[in-house]
Amino acid sequence: MSTLETTGAAAAAAALPKRPFNFSRWFRATGWRHIVGLVMVVFACFPILFVLSSSLNPQGTLTGSNALFSKIGLDSYIRILSSPDIPFANWFANTLIVAGITAVASTFLGALAAYSFSRMRFTGRRFGLISIVVVQMFPQLLAVVAIFLLMSAIGDWFPAIGLNTHAGLIMVYLGGALGVNTFLMYGFFNTIPVSIDEAAKIDGAGHARIFFTIILRLVAPILAVVALLSFISSVNEFVVASVLLIDPQNQTLAVGLTKLVSNPRYADWSAFSAGAVISALPVVALFLWLQKYIVGGLTAGAVK
Amino acid sequence: MTSAIDDEVRTDGAPPKKPTKRQRQAAAIAEAASGSMKVLLLKIVLLGIVDAVALYALFVLVGAEQWIVAGVVLVVAAIVNWIYFSKRKLPAKYLTPGIIFLVVFQVFVLLYTGYVAFTNYGTGHNGTKEQAVSSLMASSLQRVEDSPTYPVTVVDRGGELGLLVTDPDSGDAFVGTSDEPLTEVEASFDGDRAVATDGWTSLQFADVLNRTDEITELAVPYSDDPNDGALRTPDGSSAYRYISTLEYDETAGTMTNLETGVVYSDTGVGAFTSENGDQLLPGWQIVVGFDNFVRAVTDPRLANPLVYVTLWTFAFALISVASTFFLGLFLAIVFNDMRMRGRKIYRVLMILPYAVPSFLSALIWAGMMNESFGFINQVLFGGASIPWLTDPWLAKLSILIVNLWLGFPYMFLVCMGALQSIPDELQEAATVDGARPWAIFRLIKLPLLFVTVAPLLIASFAFNFNNFNVIYMLTDGGPRDSNAPIPVGFTDILITMVYKVAFTGQLRDYGLASAYSIIIFVIVAVISIIAFRRTKSLEELN
Numbered sequence: 041m042s043t044l045e046t047t048g049a050a051a052a053a054a055a056l057p058k059r060p061f062n063f064s065r066w067f068r069a070t071g072w073r074h075i076v077g078l079v080m081v082v083f084a085c086f087p088i089l090f091v092l093s094s095s096l097n098p099q100g101t102l103t104g105s106n107a108l109f110s111k112i113g114l115d116s117y118i119r120i121l122s123s124p125d126i127p128f129a130n131w132f133a134n135t136l137i138v139a140g141i142t143a144v145a146s147t148f149l150g151a152l153a154a155y156s157f158s159r160m161r162f163t164g165r166r167f168g169l170i171s172i173v174v175v176q177m178f179p180q181l182l183a184v185v186a187i188f189l190l191m192s193a194i195g196d197w198f199p200a201i202g203l204n205t206h207a208g209l210i211m212v213y214l215g216g217a218l219g220v221n222t223f224l225m226y227g228f229f230n231t232i233p234v235s236i237d238e239a240a241k242i243d244g245a246g247h248a249r250i251f252f253t254i255i256l257r258l259v260a261p262i263l264a265v266v267a268l269l270s271f272i273s274s275v276n277e278f279v280v281a282s283v284l285l286i287d288p289q290n291q292t293l294a295v296g297l298t299k300l301v302s303n304p305r306y307a308d309w310s311a312f313s314a315g316a317v318i319s320a321l322p323v324v325a326l327f328l329w330l331q332k333y334i335v336g337g338l339t340a341g342a343v344k
Numbered sequence: 345m346t347s348a349i350d351d352e353v354r355t356d357g358a359p360p361k362k363p364t365k366r367q368r369q370a371a372a373i374a375e376a377a378s379g380s381m382k383v384l385l386l387k388i389v390l391l392g393i394v395d396a397v398a399l400y401a402l403f404v405l406v407g408a409e410q411w412i413v414a415g416v417v418l419v420v421a422a423i424v425n426w427i428y429f430s431k432r433k434l435p436a437k438y439l440t441p442g443i444i445f446l447v448v449f450q451v452f453v454l455l456y457t458g459y460v461a462f463t464n465y466g467t468g469h470n471g472t473k474e475q476a477v478s479s480l481m482a483s484s485l486q487r488v489e490d491s492p493t494y495p496v497t498v499v500d501r502g503g504e505l506g507l508l509v510t511d512p513d514s515g516d517a518f519v520g521t522s523d524e525p526l527t528e529v530e531a532s533f534d535g536d537r538a539v540a541t542d543g544w545t546s547l548q549f550a551d552v553l554n555r556t557d558e559i560t561e562l563a564v565p566y567s568d569d570p571n572d573g574a575l576r577t578p579d580g581s582s583a584y585r586y587i588s589t590l591e592y593d594e595t596a597g598t599m600t601n602l603e604t605g606v607v608y609s610d611t612g613v614g615a616f617t618s619e620n621g622d623q624l625l626p627g628w629q630i631v632v633g634f635d636n637f638v639r640a641v642t643d644p645r646l647a648n649p650l651v652y653v654t655l656w657t658f659a660f661a662l663i664s665v666a667s668t669f670f671l672g673l674f675l676a677i678v679f680n681d682m683r684m685r686g687r688k689i690y691r692v693l694m695i696l697p698y699a700v701p702s703f704l705s706a707l708i709w710a711g712m713m714n715e716s717f718g719f720i721n722q723v724l725f726g727g728a729s730i731p732w733l734t735d736p737w738l739a740k741l742s743i744l745i746v747n748l749w750l751g752f753p754y755m756f757l758v759c760m761g762a763l764q765s766i767p768d769e770l771q772e773a774a775t776v777d778g779a780r781p782w783a784i785f786r787l788i789k790l791p792l793l794f795v796t797v798a799p800l801l802i803a804s805f806a807f808n809f810n811n812f813n814v815i816y817m818l819t820d821g822g823p824r825d826s827n828a829p830i831p832v833g834f835t836d837i838l839i840t841m842v843y844k845v846a847f848t849g850q851l852r853d854y855g856l857a858s859a860y861s862i863i864i865f866v867i868v869a870v871i872s873i874i875a876f877r878r879t880k881s882l883e884e885l886n
Contacts, residue, residue, distance in 0.1 A: 070684040077690040084694045091708045102717040149442040156438035177872050179810050182861045185846045185854045186456035197404050215449025218442040276701050294703045316704045327699035335757050
C-alpha cells in the first residue's frame with residue numbers, strides 16, 4: 041500500500057531537478073488521492089448543494105426541488121421571512137439570543153471554574169474535578185421529564201423564568217456549563233506559566249485583576265473554541281427547547297423548522313430550504329472563520 | 345479584591361500551609377492596597393442584586409407556602425453572601441456560580457428523575473387527591489331539573505373570571521370563582537340583580553361575547569362541600585345549579601355514581617376504582633415503588649420493544665463510531681501527503697457537514713430520502729420507490745449513512761492532528777530497519793494513534809448513544825411498532841423512546857419515561873466505569 045509515503049521522501053522529491061511528467065507515477069503518488077478527494081467532496085457537499093438549489097426554487101415542493109438549479113429566484117426567501125403563519129424571524133432571533141447568551145455565560149462560568157482548578161490548591165479539588173466528569177456523563181436530555189416538571193413548578197411562582205421563557209431555557213443550558221468544556225479550558229489554563237501570575241502579584245495585582253486582565257486574554261483562543269462549540273450545540277439542541285418552549289413565537293429554529301417539515305410531502309420545501317440556508321449561514325461562517333482554532337482545540341483534546 | 349490567602353493560589357504542587365498571623369496581616373494590607381473602591385462598590389452592587397432577587401423569591405415562596413423551597417433559597421443566599429464577603433474561600437468565589445446551576449439543573453433533576461420513576465406521574469395522574477376529587481366532580485356536573493334561576497354578572501379580577509350571583513330568595517349577593525366557592529359580598533344592585541362589587545370589574549356585553557367559551561366553561565362551587573355542586577351560566581346573565589352525578593364520601597374515601605350506583609373506592613392505585621377494576625380518571629399521583637421498572641421488563645408488550653431498542657442503540661452507537669473513525673482515518677492518511685496539491689480546499693469542503701447544524705442536515709436528508717418524492721429515489725434511482733425511511737432495516741441503514749456523513753469530518757480532523765503528532769523519526773527508523781509501509785502503519789502508527797484517540801472514541805460512543813437529533817429528525821423512530829402500547833418504532837434509540845413515552849401521544853407516562861431514563865443511567869454508568877478502568881483517564885487528574 042503506497043498510502044504511507046514519508047514526508048521526508050516528499051521533501052527529497054521536491055528538491056530533485058524537475059523530471060518529465062509521468063502520468064502513472066503521478067497517479068500512484070497523488071493522483072488517486074484526488075479521486076478519493078473528489079468522491080468525498082461530492083458526498084460531503086451534495087446535500088448542501090441540494091438545499092441551496094431548492095431554496096432558490098421560487099415555488100418548490102419536494103418533488104419540484106429535484107431538478108437542481110433549474111429555476112433561480114429569491115421568492116422562497118421572501119416567503120419564509122414574511123409569511124404570517126411562520127414566525128421564522130422570531131425563531132431566528134430567539135435562537136441567536138438563547139445560543140449567544142448561553143455561549144458567553146457558559147464559557148465565562150467554565151473559565152471561572154477552570155481558573156480555580158488550575159491555579160489554586162484546595163480541599164475537594166480532585167473530588168470536584170472528578171465529580172464534574174462523572175456528572176456530565178449523564179446528559180441533561182435524559183432528565184428532560186424532571187426538567188419539564190421543575191420548570192413548570194418554577195413557572196407557577198415565577199412566570200418570568202418558568203416554562204415558555206428564554207431565561208428559563210438559558211438557565212437549564214447553564215446547568216451544563218461546568219461540563220466537558222471546563223476540562224478543555226483547564227488543560228489550556230495549565231499551559232499558561234504560573235510565573236506570569238506571580239509577577240503580577242508582586243506588582244500588587246489581586247486575583248481578580250490577574251484573572252480578568254491577564255489570564256482571560258492569554259486563554260482567548262480556547263475561549264473562542266468553547267464559546268463556538270457551546271453556541272453550535274445550543275443551536276442544535278432540540279429536546280429541552282421543544283419541551284420548554286410551548287408558544288410557537290418563542291420557539292427556536294431547531295423546534296420550529298422541525299415542526300415545519302414534519303411532513304415533507306406537504307411542506308413548502310423551498311421555503312424550508314431558504315430557512316435552512318439562512319439558519320446555517322451564521323454558524324457555517326463562524327465555523328470557517330474560526331476553523332484554525334477549532335482544529336487546534338480538537339487536536340489539543342486528541343493528544344492531551 | 346481578596347488576595348488574602350496567597351498560598352491558596354498555586355505556587356507549586358505542595359499542599360497549602362496554614363498562614364501565620366503575620367502572613368494574614370500582611371495579606372490584608374496588600375489586599376487593601378490592591379483592591380480599589382470601584383471593585384468593592386461593584387461587588388456590593390452585584391451582591392445587592394442577588395440579595396434583592398433572593399428576597400423577592402422568598403416573599404413569593406412564603407406567600408405560596410412553599411416552605412422547603414423558601415428554606416433552600418434562604419440558605420443558598422446566605423452561603424453566597426458569606427462566600428463573597430469572606431476574605432477567604434477564594435476557590436469558592438470562582439466555583440459557586442457554576443456550581444449553583446450544576447446542582448439545580450443537573451444534579452437535582454437527576455435525583456428528581458429517580459423520584460418520578462417511582463411514581464405513577466403522567467396523564468390522569470398529575471395532581472393531589474383533592475385536585476382529582478374536585479376535577480371529577482366538576483367534569484360530571486349535570487343541571488338540576490327544578491333549580492331556580494340565579495341572576496348573575498360575570499366579573500373579572502386580573503384575568504380570572506368570577507360570577508357575581510344574586511340569590512333569588514334572599515336577594516343577597518355572592519361572588520366566587522372556579523377555585524373559590526361563593527362568599528357573600530356587598531354589591532350595588534340594578535333592580536334585583538347585583539351588577540358590581542368592589543375589587544372586581546364587571547364585564548360588558550361585548551366582553552361577554554368575546555369570552556363566551558371561557559364563561560360557559562366556568563363552574564363556581566356552591567360551597568366548600570363538593571357534593572353541593574356548582575353554578576354555571578350558559579349565557580352570562582343567568583346561572584343554574586348543577587350537581588355532580590358523583591357523590592364523594594370523604595370519611596369512606598369513596599366515589600359513588602348516583603345514576604348507576606357503582607361505588608368507586610381508593611384501593612391505593614392512585615385512582616378511584618370500582619370492584620370490577622374500572623377507574624375514574626383523573627386520578628392522583630402516588631408512589632408506586634418499582635412498578636414502572638417491573639412493568640418495563642416483564643410486560644411482554646413493553647419488554648420486547650425495550651430489548652430491541654437497547655440492542656439497536658448499542659449497534660447504532662458502535663457502528664457509527666467505527667464507520668466515522670475508519671473513514672476519517674482513511675481520509676487523514678490519504679490527505680496527509682505533502683506532495684498533494686489543493687489539500688486545504690479538500691479539507692474545507694469535506695468538513696462542511698460538520699459546520700452545518702445537525703438538525704438541519706438530518707431534515708434535509710429526510711427530504712432527499714423520501715420514498716416517493718425524494719431526490720435519491722427520483723433522480724439517482726430513476727423513479728424507483730425504495731422505502732429508505734419506512735422499512736425497518738433500510739431505515740436503520742439510512743440512519744447509519746446519514747450519521748456517517750455527519751460524523752466523518754470530526755474524525756478526519758482528529759486523526760489528522762493525531763497523525764501529525766506522531767514523530768517522523770519513528771517511521772524513518774522503521775524504514776531503515778527494513779519495515780514495509782503497511783507494517784509501519786499497522787504495528788507502529790495505529791497503536792500510537794489509538795492511544796491518543798481512544799478517549800475521543802469513548803466520548804463519541806457516549807454522544808451517539810444519546811444522539812437524539814439524527815434519529816428524531818430523520819425517521820422519528822419509525823416505522824412504528826404497532827404491537828407496542830407506547831409510541832415506539834424500529835429505529836428508536838433509548839433516548840428517543842424516553843421522549844416519546846413522556847411527551848408524545850395521548851397518554852404521557854412520566855413515571856415510565858423516568859424509569860427508562862434510570863435504566864439508561866445505569867447502562868451509561870457501567871460503560872463509563874469500564875471505559876475509565878481501561879483508559880485510566882482519571883489518572884491524569886492530579
